[in-house]
Amino acid sequence: MTLEHFMNEAISPWMREEGPDNDIVLSSRIRLARNFADMPFPIIADQKDLEKIREFFQIEYEHTSFQDYKDLEFVSIRDLTAIEKSVLVEKHLISPLLAKKEGAAATLISENEQVSIMINEEDHIRIQLYFPGLQLTKALTKALELDDWLEEKVSYAFDETRGFLTSCPTNVGTGMRASVMMHLPALAMTKQINRMMPAINQLGLVVRGIYGEGSEALGNLFQISNQITLGKTEEHIIEDLESVVQQLIGHERKARNRILEQSGIELEDRIYRSLGVLEYSRIIESKEAARCLSNVRLGIDLGIIKNVSRNILNELMVLTQPGFLQYFAKKTLTANERDILRASLIRERLQFEK
């Protein structure tokens, strides 16, 4: 297996599997932050120390397997081109921060891309594990097992009172960030999501758009995650997150049905127009593409559009990001060139579905 394996497909193998509530929840993720007990954190550490950590992971874990997460590929960030780095970020296999790091930053990625272990990011170790649909409990169980597996060889920075010690005070304790990626087109259309956000924040959870900047959420894709990592067990954090996600699922389904009942033909029109734009346009900006993809995906979930796979949204959202387009073109592109290539890739992909 080589790096190319991760680059050639926009969609990770695990995303092709069905998950619970996947008409609304695209994926669940658990991220654990861990550090070596006897080393300064990356923000202050000597390059020499970080290099030691990098080498340790390469020697101990390159091409090893843990349970279903086979043949961990060791990737040094400094060996990647700028375009390759953006592809890994766009696929959420590494964080934007890791991609920016020079020196000893690296990652281990499992063959099915479900697991990525980032090395020398903000913390020495960031374990990241994805599951399709709403499967927080399962993701947590697996992440903690993976954590035990690493702990066999790594002595973690851990304190009886404060828990797992992290570079940022916002991660201390469990070191866990659990998040759920949701497609909420009806709540966005009716602007209900904006009204719900403050209440969700009060529960110690954060809602943000996955693509796009500021308050806009391109493709109506939202990420809900826990903010509090100290004073609650991992299970308790997941429980609280899951209950809010369940409520959001309920509200989204209700809103979808209400729109369908009250303005079914308008909704159908909007969905088919979006499909038309995606099928026929020759130049398309990422914002318009995201809006249309969200509408088409809603059409699929409501049974209005048939014979197009659900994955079209996550797949094309990734495939039409700047890094991916340029990886595909094998050169840097201007904004206009990207819009042209984006339109052509989308047309091709929809043709392929027929």
Added chain:
Amino acid sequence: MECQECHQRPATLHYTQVINGHKTEVQICEVCAKEKGYMTYPEEGYSLHNLLTGLFNFESNPMGASHGTTFNKENDLQCPKCGLTFTEFKQIGKFGCGECYHTFASNLNPIFRRVHSGNTEHRGKIPKRIGGNLHLKKQLSSLKDELQNLIMNEEFEQAAVVRDKIKEIEQQIDQKEKGDAR
């Protein structure tokens, strides 16, 4: 209802906090909520930068430092292991190493309370290998709580079972500690 902090303005916000396992209800006005760090996020939405700049906007108290802590010439706390000072920590919002947590310990609770809605102590996972006796000790304390409850509810049969379990775990801890001493 009036704000329980200032007793002047009406309480417009209601918080239920679980701090180290104890539930408390707080009725508070928005001004006090901001001042006391109840509102972790600005109204316009969450931003880590705002959070951190707001976070470190308090008087540091180097004189309250614990024993064995070193001060540099500006009378600032400094981590003996990584060299980070408390002033630097406030500027960058990041710890330099695990030892920083001990060095700055006396100043950290207000920060953690703000970030983690009132919490200052870890209740989650204990690492399997290096956690040592901690697992057993935590188990022991929860069994003792259970025993108390059972006795209060006069469920003596069940209480006897739990008491045996406690003895068993105490023995295990004893043996482990002897083993470690060797």
